[in-house]
Amino acid sequence: MLHFPSANSAAHRPSLRDVARLGELLNDDVWAFSNCRVDAPGRPVAEIDWFFYNVRHGTLMVSEWKGFPHRVVSATDTGARWQLEGGLLVANPIEQVSKQLDAVRLALRNGILPQYFPDFDPRQLLLMQSVYSPQVDERTEIERIRWGKVYGSLPDLAAVISTSTSPAPLHLPGADARLGLAKALCALFRTSCPADVKARLGVPKHDAGVDVVQRISEIHRQIAALHVELADLLLAGAGGNSRHAEPKPQPEPPAPAAAVVKATKPAPALTEQQRMHAHVVRSFQGVNGSVDAAARALEKAWAAVLADPLLHGAAGISVTSFGSAGSPLVKEKHGSLSKVLGMQLRKWCILQAxxxxxxxxxVAGKPSNIRVR
Known part of the structure; x- marks a missing residue:
């Protein structure tokens, strides 16, 4: 799967676990645009969770993703709300995705088709629509949906994206147009085109649009990050990092000599703030100046904190300490942590956990702390 995430640093981000799972289930024939904003003439801006384009089959899908507080008991077609376990009624996501689909269809007809598919009849443009919610299960009563499908598992949704065909497929006009079309769709959906995605699209290494100096700088940073990771692995293998390896048994020390041996003063243990800071700094090694890279570094740092048993004290994990360690690394270029993450730090930490x-x-009496063990 080629993933084009939102270019807006304040936009919500899909779960990393969901993105990784989709990457396992979908190959590079599927282009996936997440958290899109679509401007269509005469319509309000449409917020799209996912737009999928299977370039091999020429099929398109608009997908609304919903997380509910309780299991979905009944999923109905348009005209009625959905019912959750406990009797709560919620807005019908089928109706939401239907409105989004109209905006996407109009935007594609006006902006993409004339430039990249001039021979395609706009009236034949077909888009699938779907709703995905992990709270939908085998017990959910799903009414016959006229224009879409409801899925409760990612494999089921991915299977449809991978295999569906269309009586009017929107095939790529040619291999040379792949990058241009991808950039045009990114502009339409306000998403970015990461460097690794460009590489998988087959962009030439010496493309005229590439800033060679910037790319060389990025490569050096990536090499530096690999050296840091290699050093950590070497320490783990030598028993120097208790989080990654069991300590190796040490041989019995030799009998002390007759002379008096001066005891070596043990190094002081790191404070909680120092350990937190070390995780954050290590995660930012080799990170370039983009907002997305900063967000990924924070995700890596927080995952390291969650895995560090020495940071799970009686009062839980201090989100404030984590924020104090991360703020200086993003403040100069990107402003606050909440701006980089698209939400308040504590909420983000909870969602990542x-x-x-x-x-x-x-944690009672510690509003900035959370406990996960």
Whole structure:
């Protein structure tokens, strides 16, 4: 899967676990644009969770992703709300995705088709629509949906994206147009085109649009990051990092000599703030100046904090300490942490912990702390 994430640093981001799972289920024939904003003439700006384009089959899908507080008991077609376990009624996402689909169709007809598919009849443009919610299961009563499908598992959704065909497929006009079309769709959906995606699109290494100096700088930073990771692995292998390896048994020390041996003063243990700072600094090694790179570095640092048993004290993990360590590394270029993450730090930390399969809880008397163990 080629993933084109939102270019807006304040936009919501899909779960890293969901993106990784989609990457396992979909190959590079599928272009996936997440958290899109679409301007269509005469219509309000449409917020799109996911837009999928299978370039091999020429099929398109607009997908609304919903997370509900309880299991979905009943999923109905347009005209009625959905019912959750416990009796709560919620807005019908089928109706939401239908409105989004109209905006996407109009924008594609006006902007993309005339330039990249001039021979395609705009009236034949077909888009699939779907709703994905992990709270939908085998017990959910799904009414017959006229214009879309409801999915409760990513493999089921991915299978449709991968295999569906269309009576009017929108095939790529040629291999040379891949990058141009991808950039045009990114502009339409306000998403970015990461460097690794450009490489997988087959962009020439010496493309005229590439800033050679910037790219060389990025490569050096990536090499530096690999050296840091290699050093950590060497320490782990030598038993120097208790988080990654069990300590190796040490041989019995030799009998002390007759002379008096001066005891070596043990190094002082790192404070919580120092350990937190070390995780953050290590994660920012080799990071370039983009907002997305900063956000990924913070995700890596927080994952390291969650895995560090010495930061799970009686009062839980201090989100404030994590913020104090991360703020100086993003403030100069990107402003506050909340601007980089698209939400308040504590909320983001909780969502990341949940995405990792943990169950974060509040700590009484410590509003800035959370406990996950």
């Amino acid at each position: 949940e995405a990792a399969g943990l169950k974060p809880r509040d």
